[in-house]
Amino acid sequence: MASDRPTPRRATIQDVARRAGVSSTTVSHTFSGNGTVATATQQRVRAAADALGYRPDALARGLRSSRLGVIALVERSVIDFGPHAVLGVDYFLRFAGAAALAAVDQGYGLMFVPDPSEEDAPMVAFACDGFLVTEPTSNDHLLTTLERHGIPHLSVGRDPARERPDTVVDIATELITDRVLDHLADGGAKRVAVIVGTDENAWNLDTEAAYRAWAVRLGHEPLVVRQPERSDEAGGREAAELLSSDGTVDAIYALTAEHALGALALLRERGLLPHVQLVCGSDAESLRAATPAISAVDLLPEALAWEATMRLLTLVDGIERPAPTPDHGRINVRRTSGRRDQRG
Amino acid sequence: MASDRPTPRRATIQDVARRAGVSSTTVSHTFSGNGTVATATQQRVRAAADALGYRPDALARGLRSSRLGVIALVERSVIDFGPHAVLGVDYFLRFAGAAALAAVDQGYGLMFVPDPSEEDAPMVAFACDGFLVTEPTSNDHLLTTLERHGIPHLSVGRDPARERPDTVVDIATELITDRVLDHLADGGAKRVAVIVGTDENAWNLDTEAAYRAWAVRLGHEPLVVRQPERSDEAGGREAAELLSSDGTVDAIYALTAEHALGALALLRERGLLPHVQLVCGSDAESLRAATPAISAVDLLPEALAWEATMRLLTLVDGIERPAPTPDHGRINVRRTSGRRDQRG
DNA sequence: GCCATTGCCCAAATCGATTTGGGTTCCTAC
DNA sequence: GTAGGAACCCAAATCGATTTGGGCAATGGC
Numbered sequence: 177m178a179s180d181r182p183t184p185r186r187a188t189i190q191d192v193a194r195r196a197g198v199s200s201t202t203v204s205h206t207f208s209g210n211g212t213v214a215t216a217t218q219q220r221v222r223a224a225a226d227a228l229g230y231r232p233d234a235l236a237r238g239l240r241s242s243r244l245g246v247i248a249l250v251e252r253s254v255i256d257f258g259p260h261a262v263l264g265v266d267y268f269l270r271f272a273g274a275a276a277l278a279a280v281d282q283g284y285g286l287m288f289v290p291d292p293s294e295e296d297a298p299m300v301a302f303a304c305d306g307f308l309v310t311e312p313t314s315n316d317h318l319l320t321t322l323e324r325h326g327i328p329h330l331s332v333g334r335d336p337a338r339e340r341p342d343t344v345v346d347i348a349t350e351l352i353t354d355r356v357l358d359h360l361a362d363g364g365a366k367r368v369a370v371i372v373g374t375d376e377n378a379w380n381l382d383t384e385a386a387y388r389a390w391a392v393r394l395g396h397e398p399l400v401v402r403q404p405e406r407s408d409e410a411g412g413r414e415a416a417e418l419l420s421s422d423g424t425v426d427a428i429y430a431l432t433a434e435h436a437l438g439a440l441a442l443l444r445e446r447g448l449l450p451h452v453q454l455v456c457g458s459d460a461e462s463l464r465a466a467t468p469a470i471s472a473v474d475l476l477p478e479a480l481a482w483e484a485t486m487r488l489l490t491l492v493d494g495i496e497r498p499a500p501t502p503d504h505g506r507i508n509v510r511r512t513s514g515r516r517d518q519r520g
Numbered sequence: 521m522a523s524d525r526p527t528p529r530r531a532t533i534q535d536v537a538r539r540a541g542v543s544s545t546t547v548s549h550t551f552s553g554n555g556t557v558a559t560a561t562q563q564r565v566r567a568a569a570d571a572l573g574y575r576p577d578a579l580a581r582g583l584r585s586s587r588l589g590v591i592a593l594v595e596r597s598v599i600d601f602g603p604h605a606v607l608g609v610d611y612f613l614r615f616a617g618a619a620a621l622a623a624v625d626q627g628y629g630l631m632f633v634p635d636p637s638e639e640d641a642p643m644v645a646f647a648c649d650g651f652l653v654t655e656p657t658s659n660d661h662l663l664t665t666l667e668r669h670g671i672p673h674l675s676v677g678r679d680p681a682r683e684r685p686d687t688v689v690d691i692a693t694e695l696i697t698d699r700v701l702d703h704l705a706d707g708g709a710k711r712v713a714v715i716v717g718t719d720e721n722a723w724n725l726d727t728e729a730a731y732r733a734w735a736v737r738l739g740h741e742p743l744v745v746r747q748p749e750r751s752d753e754a755g756g757r758e759a760a761e762l763l764s765s766d767g768t769v770d771a772i773y774a775l776t777a778e779h780a781l782g783a784l785a786l787l788r789e790r791g792l793l794p795h796v797q798l799v800c801g802s803d804a805e806s807l808r809a810a811t812p813a814i815s816a817v818d819l820l821p822e823a824l825a826w827e828a829t830m831r832l833l834t835l836v837d838g839i840e841r842p843a844p845t846p847d848h849g850r851i852n853v854r855r856t857s858g859r860r861d862q863r864g
Numbered sequence: 865g866c867c868a869t870t871g872c873c874c875a876a877a878t879c880g881a882t883t884t885g886g887g888t889t890c891c892t893a894c
Numbered sequence: 895g896t897a898g899g900a901a902c903c904c905a906a907a908t909c910g911a912t913t914t915g916g917g918c919a920a921t922g923g924c
Contacts, residue, residue, distance in 0.1 A: 186669075188910055199874045204912060211913095212871055234644035235583045236910035239879050244579060245644045246631065254617050269613035273598050276632040285642040287590065287631045288620040298629040300578040300589045325530075437809060460805060465781060467811035532880055543904045548882060555883095556901055580880035583909050 187228035196224035207232065238303070246285040247488060248292070248304035249275055250318060252311045252377075255290050266460045267477050268310070271332075274481035275308060282489055282497075293321040306492040308332065308484055314376040319343075328491035332484050333378045345484040349379055352473055352505035353386035356429055356455050359507055361394070363453050363514045365427035369399035371415045371435050383431060383457065399425065405432055412438025420448060427513070431457035436470055440512070450519045454512040468511035475505055531572035540568035551576065582647070590629040591832060592636070592648035593619055594662060596655045596721075610804045611821050612654070615676075618825035619652060626833055626841075637665040650836040652676065652828055658720035663687075672835035676828050677722045689828040693723055696817055696849035697730035700773055700799050703851055705738070707797050707858045709771035713743035715759045715779050727775060727801065743769065749776055756782025764792060771857070775801035780814055784856070794863045798856040812855030823847055 193200040198217060205211035206221040213221070224230075238244040251268050276286040284305075292301030306328040312319055312335040319338065322329040334344045360368050370387050372380045384400055391398040401418060403411035412435030419425045420442065428443075430436040436456035443449050449468070456463050459472040483500030490497055511519055537544040542561060549555035550565040557565070568574075582588040595612050620630040628649075636645030650672040656663055656679040663682065666673040678688045704712050714731050716724045728744055735742040745762060747755035756779030763769045764786065772787075774780040780800035787793050793812070800807050803816040827844030834841055855863055 189912095190910080200911080201874055201913085202872085205873090208912075211873085214872060217872080231646060232643055233583075233910055234642075234647040235579050235586075235588065236879090237643070237912075239577075239579045239583050239881085239910080240912045242579075242879075245642050249632075254620075269616075272613070272616070272632065276598075276634075280634045280640075280642060283640070283642050285631055285633055285644045287629055288593075288616065289629055290620075290624045296624075296627070298578075298589050298624060298627050299576060299581070300629045302575060303578040433805075461777075462805035462809035465806035465809045533882095534880080544881080545883085545904055546902085549903090552882075555903085558902060561902080577880055580909090581882075583880080583911085584882045586909075 186233070187225075187230040189230070189232070191228055192221065192224045192230050195228060196220045243305050243493070244303050245283065246287050246304050247279055247306045247308060247485070247492070248287050248289045248301060250289060250291060250307060250309045252309065252313065267458055267475060271310065271477040271481045274478040275485050278482045278485035279489075282485075284489065291318050293318050306330075306488045308488055311375075311377045311379065312338075328488060330484050330488045330491065332480060336376060336378050336381050345480060345487065346504075347379070347475065347480065348504035349382035350386040352457075352475075353383050353429075354390060355505065355507060356457070356473060357387065357390045359509070360427040360429065360453050360455060360513060363427070363519075364516050365453055367396060367399070367424045368427040368429060369401065369419045369422075369425045371401045371403055371412065371419075371428065371430040371439065373405040373431055373435075374402050375405055379457075380431065387429070403435060405434075408434045409438035409441065411435055413442045415439065416442040420446060420452070426451060427453040427455075429455050429457065433458060433460040433463055433472075436472070437462060437466060440466060440468075440470055449512070450516075453514075453519075455507070459508055464508075464510070471510045471513040472508050473505050474508050476503060479503055530577070531569075531574040533574070533576070535572055536565065536568045536574050539572060540564045587649050587837070588647050589627065590631050590648050591623055591650045591652060591829070591836070592631050592633045592645060594633055594635060594651060594653045596653065596657065611802055611819060615654060615821040615825045618822040619829050622826045622829035623833075626829075628833065635662050637662050650674075650832045652832055655719075655721045655723065656682075672832060674828050674832045674835065676824060680720060680722050680725050689824060689831065690848075691723070691819065691824065692848035693726035694730040696801075696819075697727050697773075698734060699849065699851060700801070700817060701731065701734045703853070704771040704773065704797050704799060704857060707771070707863075708860050709797055711740060711743070711768045712771040712773060713745065713763045713766075713769045715745045715747055715756065715763075715772065715774040715783065717749040717775055717779075718746050719749055723801075724775065731773070747779060749778075752778045753782035753785065755779055756784075757786045759783065760786040764790060764796070770795060771797040771799075773799050773801065777802055777804040777807055777816075780816070781806060781810060784810060784812075784814055793856070794860075797858075797863075799851070803852055808852075808854070815854045815857040816852050818850045818852050820847060820849060 189200045189203050193203045198221060202213055202217060203221050206213050206218050234245060249272060251272065254268055279286040287304055289301040290297055307322055309316065309318060309329065309331045311333050312331045314335065315337040316335045319329065319331060319335055330343055330345055332345045333347045357368055370383065372384050387400065388398045401415040403415050412430060415435065416428060416439035419428060428439055430439050433456055436454060439454055443452055443454065454470055456470050456472040459474040463470040463472045486497040486500060533544045533547050537547045542565060546557055546561060547565050550557050550562050578589060593616060595616065598612055623630040631648055633645040634641055651666055652674055653660065653662060654676045656675045656677065658679065659681040660679045663673065663675060663679055674687055674689055676689045677691045701712055714727065716728050732742045745759040747759050756774060759779065760772065760783035763772060772783055774783050777800055780798060783798060787796055787798065798814055800814050800816040803818040807814040807816045830841040830844060
């Protein structure tokens with residue numbers, strides 16, 4: 177049904193060679209820069225190529241050089257939970273979009289793939305030149321496979337069970353956590369509690385660790401509530417209920433947007449605003465649109481994606497690329513946190 | 521730097537053939553089902569393949585059969601405006617995620633690409649077996665190229681300047697528009713106005729057309745405000761200001777989430793809620809989280825993506841696939857619309 | 865004048881699969 | 895007993911590029 181049209185066969189390198197009156201080797205050299213080709217000949221070749229609308233076949237080229245020109249993006253949460261169940265939606269789209277743009281900027285394509293080590297994964301997944309894995313889980317199976325096969329890869333956020341900082345894009349969780357906590361203290365908080373998720377990823381674990389260290393440093397009694405990521409707003413509400421019943425908590429740091437929204441709803445009902453501060457660990461549209469707008473950490477997925485893509489490509493083709501921005505996580509201060517005289 | 525490890529060369533079909541004591545032809549036939557291979561031989565081949573961890577090389581296979589096993593997704597808005605400027609964020613991620621899952625489900629990969637007809641596009645973009653183009657613009661250049669080359673493609677939403685319904689996934693804009701308008705009328709609206717975008721895509725144009733037809737049918741005077749998509753909330757606010765100054769408008773249908781949010785802000789300030797109803801044409805987290813929560817059309821991107829992917833794959837490989845759901849657009853009624861006795 | 869170098873170009877091998885076009889056997893039917 | 899067909903297997907061509915290993919002039923150095 178698709179192929180009954182008189183599809184005009186794409187021009188090959190042979191066609192160009194014939195038309196320019198040279199060998200295919202010369203055509204190849206003209207475009208790749210290998211070998212030496214007289215200027216006049218080059219012009220003839222290019223003219224012929226233009227006339228025929230020649231574009232080299234990525235597959236044939238890839239077969240020979242074993243480089244396809246595509247990197248793979250494996251977004252754990254999206255793959256595992258399905259697109260409609262993704263938390264912090266903005267983060268993953270922004271990451272994927274920016275990574276795609278960055279890859280394209282360097283002449284590569286970006287492929288969205290499931291875990292290629294699974295049996296039913298499309299074979300082409302394995303043909304990718306490198307892999308970007310967001311939020312690896314503990315002892316991530318895919319990372320193990322990639323390591324064993326010597327395939328270039330980078331994880332965004334570390335695998336908590338792994339010690340390979342050379343293949344990790346640091347999301348600076350400790351730094352960010354400290355910043356948020358200091359910000360809350362600066363806003364007058366005497367007792368900060370945190371709501372983290374239950375997935376075994378570095379974000380959850382490192383946040384909790386950094387929080388405990390901070391609390392110890394300041395002589396606070398740590399107070400951590402763990403709620404499954406998928407418990408959504410109900411989970412956040414529940415956690416906040418627990419925390420507010422404590423009576424001493426005057427600031428909450430919730431990692432996921434859903435939990436923060438749930439917490440906000442409860443705080444509002446109980447009339448605890450603006451006394452209790454609230455900051456969310458991953459910014460999202462929904463936080464900005466909430467009433468009152470919730471302060472949140474912008475994880476800067478674009479910057480992260482750009483850095484990750486560039487570093488991965490260097491791993492892939494050995495070409496050094498401009499250093500990425502060292503920026504990491506910025507607090508968007510809204511109505512639910514900050515100095516007392518400035519909040520609602 | 522990446523290749524100094526003693527990468528164990530991947531097993532080829534020759535290796536398997538040697539180990540099983542057969543020719544490579546037989547190995548190929550064993551896996552493809554072509555030709556005839558004795559059961560005993562098949563077992564030997566499979567055993568050898570397993571032992572060597574053989575997986576066919578997608579590139580080599582693709583070169584011969586000119587089918588890579590990858591479909592391309594071109595999301596116009598994301599490509600053109602960049603990931604952080606995307607309107608209706610949820611829609612595009614949900615679409616991309618669902619399309620990726622659907623493709624994977626059928627053994628294909630999904631590649632995120634920029635317009636491959638551009639000069640600087642990665643060559644591999646052209647190697648894809650089929651193309652999904654969301655929200656084509658008027659006289660979309662890419663669609664023209666694909667048509668000319670006879671490459672299977674589908675657009676989600678029609679190109680307003682084109683008459684090729686066979687390559688379009690219908691987003692049922694007329695139907696949805698009627699539903700929304702009826703819903704508003706049902707909620708008591710006597711005069712409905714719409715805020716549409718200025719991009720020349722079918723969504724904007726068809727919505728306006730359907731609205732005008734509806735207004736004529738009911739004897740209303742049509743009232744349309746066009747605001748650039750990128751004017752964001754300020755644009756929505758401005759439009760709403762214009763509309764409310766009219767005095768007779770008691771319902772607004774705004775297509776983009778940003779415009780709806782801007783409109784809401786203004787209505788709230790002017791104390792026009794709940795007298796003036798408000799519905800948004802594309803659901804998003806931010807609408808749900810707004811106060812009061814804004815009614816909106818869920819365009820069901822997952823269903824759309826699933827249908828589009830399946831239809832495209834049928835175009836690609838000729839294999840008929842299960843019929844998609846005929847469902848299109850569902851109104852999530854929240855606080856800003858509906859029967860008077862049920863709203864805030 | 866001769867050898868070495870450089871510039872320019874090409875034929876053939878290669879990448880790893882699929883597909884074509886036969887070859888063997890072996891069985892059945894007449 | 896032999897022709898015709900399955901059943902089974904393989905060598906070689908093919909896909910469209912890159913890469914290797916020369917070949918042939920013209921140039922330069924001695």
